[in-house]
Amino acid sequence: MIDSQLLALLLIPLSGGLLLAVFGSRSWAAELNSLMSFGTFVASVVLTMRIIDSGPQVAFGEEFFIDQFNVFLVALTAFVAFTTSLFSRPYMRIEQHHGKLSIGMLHLYYSMYQMFTFAMLVALTTNNMGIVWVAMEAATLTTVLLVSLYRTPASLEAAWKYFILCGVGIALALFGTILLYFAAERLLGQGGTALLWTHLNQVKSGLEPTVLKLAFVFLLVGYGTKVGLVPLHSWLPDAHAEGPTPVSAVLSGLLLNVALCAVVRSKVLVDGSLGTHFAGNLMMGFGLLSVVVASLSLFRQKDIKRMFAYSSIEHMGLITFAFGMGGPVATFAGLLHMTVHSLTKSAIFFAVGHAVQKVGTQQMENIRGLMQVSPTVGWGLALGTFAILGMPPFGVFSSEFLIITTAMHEYPWATPILLVALGIAFAAIFGKIQPVVFGETTAKRLPHPPALIPVFAHLLLVLMLGLYMPPYLADWYRQAAALLG
Amino acid sequence: MQIPLSLQFINLLAALLLLIAFAMLTQRRILSLINLFALQGFVLAISTFVVAYSTSQHHLYYSAGLTLLLKVLLLPWLLHRLIRKLNVRWDVETMINIPTTMLVGIALVIFSFNLAAPISQLAEGITRGLIGIALASVLLSLLMMLTRRKAVSQVVAFLSLENGLFFAATSATQGMPLVVELGIALDVLVATFIFGIFFFQIRETFDSLDITHMEKLKDD
Numbered sequence: 254m255i256d257s258q259l260l261a262l263l264l265i266p267l268s269g270g271l272l273l274a275v276f277g278s279r280s281w282a283a284e285l286n287s288l289m290s291f292g293t294f295v296a297s298v299v300l301t302m303r304i305i306d307s308g309p310q311v312a313f314g315e316e317f318f319i320d321q322f323n324v325f326l327v328a329l330t331a332f333v334a335f336t337t338s339l340f341s342r343p344y345m346r347i348e349q350h351h352g353k354l355s356i357g358m359l360h361l362y363y364s365m366y367q368m369f370t371f372a373m374l375v376a377l378t379t380n381n382m383g384i385v386w387v388a389m390e391a392a393t394l395t396t397v398l399l400v401s402l403y404r405t406p407a408s409l410e411a412a413w414k415y416f417i418l419c420g421v422g423i424a425l426a427l428f429g430t431i432l433l434y435f436a437a438e439r440l441l442g443q444g445g446t447a448l449l450w451t452h453l454n455q456v457k458s459g460l461e462p463t464v465l466k467l468a469f470v471f472l473l474v475g476y477g478t479k480v481g482l483v484p485l486h487s488w489l490p491d492a493h494a495e496g497p498t499p500v501s502a503v504l505s506g507l508l509l510n511v512a513l514c515a516v517v518r519s520k521v522l523v524d525g526s527l528g529t530h531f532a533g534n535l536m537m538g539f540g541l542l543s544v545v546v547a548s549l550s551l552f553r554q555k556d557i558k559r560m561f562a563y564s565s566i567e568h569m570g571l572i573t574f575a576f577g578m579g580g581p582v583a584t585f586a587g588l589l590h591m592t593v594h595s596l597t598k599s600a601i602f603f604a605v606g607h608a609v610q611k612v613g614t615q616q617m618e619n620i621r622g623l624m625q626v627s628p629t630v631g632w633g634l635a636l637g638t639f640a641i642l643g644m645p646p647f648g649v650f651s652s653e654f655l656i657i658t659t660a661m662h663e664y665p666w667a668t669p670i671l672l673v674a675l676g677i678a679f680a681a682i683f684g685k686i687q688p689v690v691f692g693e694t695t696a697k698r699l700p701h702p703p704a705l706i707p708v709f710a711h712l713l714l715v716l717m718l719g720l721y722m723p724p725y726l727a728d729w730y731r732q733a734a735a736l737l738g
Numbered sequence: 739m740q741i742p743l744s745l746q747f748i749n750l751l752a753a754l755l756l757l758i759a760f761a762m763l764t765q766r767r768i769l770s771l772i773n774l775f776a777l778q779g780f781v782l783a784i785s786t787f788v789v790a791y792s793t794s795q796h797h798l799y800y801s802a803g804l805t806l807l808l809k810v811l812l813l814p815w816l817l818h819r820l821i822r823k824l825n826v827r828w829d830v831e832t833m834i835n836i837p838t839t840m841l842v843g844i845a846l847v848i849f850s851f852n853l854a855a856p857i858s859q860l861a862e863g864i865t866r867g868l869i870g871i872a873l874a875s876v877l878l879s880l881l882m883m884l885t886r887r888k889a890v891s892q893v894v895a896f897l898s899l900e901n902g903l904f905f906a907a908t909s910a911t912q913g914m915p916l917v918v919e920l921g922i923a924l925d926v927l928v929a930t931f932i933f934g935i936f937f938f939q940i941r942e943t944f945d946s947l948d949i950t951h952m953e954k955l956k957d958d
Contacts, residue, residue: 386921
């Protein structure tokens with residue numbers, strides 16, 4: 254039963270990728286892309302209901318493992334992938350109309366979009382720490398040609414940087430995985446089971462601490478490169494700014510989460526082996542550094558997508574910090590923040606994408622007065638910005654509030670740093686977005702109507718999470734947080 | 739204590755791997771670099787084979803064969819084809835400060851031996867103490883990636899980094915599960931193809947494979 258539900262979840266995007274590899278240049282490719290993403294979303298909902306009903310499950314001879322924690326990310330990934338496919342349908346057509354993309358490029362885009370979804374879902378659901386690595390690398394490989402889709406010098410540079418830096422980072426993660434296997438082999442024996450997370454989790458207290466310590470450093474640095482943690486973040490703003498906007502939305506909203514999921518899974522093992530707060534401290538350090546460096550960089554940004562990419566680094570830092578603190582409340586807050594950040598950031602990128610199409614530039618000083626020419630895009634961007642800056646009543650406020658109050662209790666020294674960094678980020682982003690939204694206009698009409706339903710659907714969800722969290726959802730998060738300890 | 743012959747042989751091969759890593763670090767000719775990479779793959783395949791023979795781990799024979807096929811034949815062949823098509827076959831890279839690079843490399847080797855020392859204590863069986871060498875060759879490839887300015891040599895560095903990791907996997911753990919190894923091999927193969935596509939895109943756009951042209955993206 255669980256096997257077939259999981260199979261549907263993985264096979265739909267895989268077959269979507271193959272179908273679009275054949276039919277990607279047909280006129281209905283965009284619709285097929287959305288349809289496949291919708292199918293994946295439905296499959297993820299079915300799987301989620303199942304897991305909520307009956308708890309953690311293994312599938313396919315223990316090769317896959319789904320619990321409350323990763324099923325929540327599966328649902329989030331499938332949902333945002335679906336809404337992004339809705340957004341990309343008119344967006345990519347407008348790009349084509351503007352002569353920026355050819356049919357062949359669109360063909361590549363649709364096929365790789367589905368393959369990327371597939372790679373992320375495998376990385377999330379697999380039980381094998383080695384396959385996590387393989388799937389994360391596959392996720393890089395599928396997106397690297399999408400970042401350079403426009404074939405401009407800047408986009409090629411961004412894609413090359415992304416490829417090389419993430420390649421190196423992920424190679425270090427492989428070394429960490431090898432060390433983990435080395436430690437596990439002594440307890441679990443040769444062969445298949447020694448890399449299965451569920452087995453590792455059972456024997457984690459017996460894993461050799463010296464090896465695990467070193468393994469975690471490599472895993473954190475490796476997957477941390479993909480999360481965008483400072484000082485390994487330099488690929489992220491380039492890739493987000495130069496790639497097509499739907500790709501920025503899924504990179505920022507989804508890929509970073511998936512990489513963080515791998516880090517968190519490793520942390521659980523290392524904590525069990527060491528019995529100290531070593532892994533947590535490292536994550537808190539990297540998280541705090543990312544929050545501070547990213548918010549200080551925000552002031553210097555002129556490119557609107559680049560600025561929101563730095564904002565993603567800041568928020569991923571905050572989430573890493575929350576998971577690093579550990580404990581039920583902080584982990585709960587981290588999970589909530591993952592959700593609201595994904596939804597809000599992708600909504601912002603949708604609005605930014607259309608705004609950039611209207612004015613034909615990503616330089617913020619040339620984007621003015623969105624409210625006048627297109628109130629919906631303007632409001633989308635304004636509300637999204639409010640939400641991401643942590644204004645009540647949006648959900649980001651609740652999760653940031655929880656993170657900061659927990660920090661006050663547990664690590665009082667970190668609180669002023671966090672507050673100042675968030676304050677700086679607020680001033681920087683608000684100061685730059687305000688004239689973009691209001692002010693005198695320079696924009697023109699678009700050849701296709703923009704897709705704004707995804708923007709407001711996401712923001713509505715974030716608003717809902719801020720105002721009222723349904724008890725079953727809170728329960729679900731609490732169970733996931735309990736699993737992570 | 740008598741050290742078994744197979745272990746002596748593996749130690750010899752490990753030393754060779756480290757030597758090749760240093761040779762790659764300072765090799766200026768792109769063609770010779772690719773040949774060195776193929777040689778590294780060959781040494782890797784033999785060492786995997788020896789480990790497989792002496793521990794009678796059957797799946798390691800497959801990975802030895804896979805290494806031979808992928809890293810000694812297929813990837814070097816692809817790279818040779820690429821540099822012929824791109825007409826960079828005889829390119830010589832200007833590198834500054836080879837002695838400094840070598841010194842940094844030696845420092846990295848000492849660092850990785852120290853880092854791996856406590857782990858090597860734990861290793862049993864024939865491959866004890868090789869983790870340090872594996873880590874050293876991984877870090878040397880990283881250094882090579884940092885010091886190179888040509889796209890092709892960066893990619894060779896990337897692939898040799900993968901060789902170091904593979905050596906770590908066979909020497910420390912006697913091979914990862916086969917499904918993982920197959921996945922990794924597939925990723926490396928796809929990555930090489932994408933790199934190839936990139937070379938052409940970069941050349942078309944910048945008229946050169948020099949990545950110094952690609953340092954324009956800044957925060958302002």
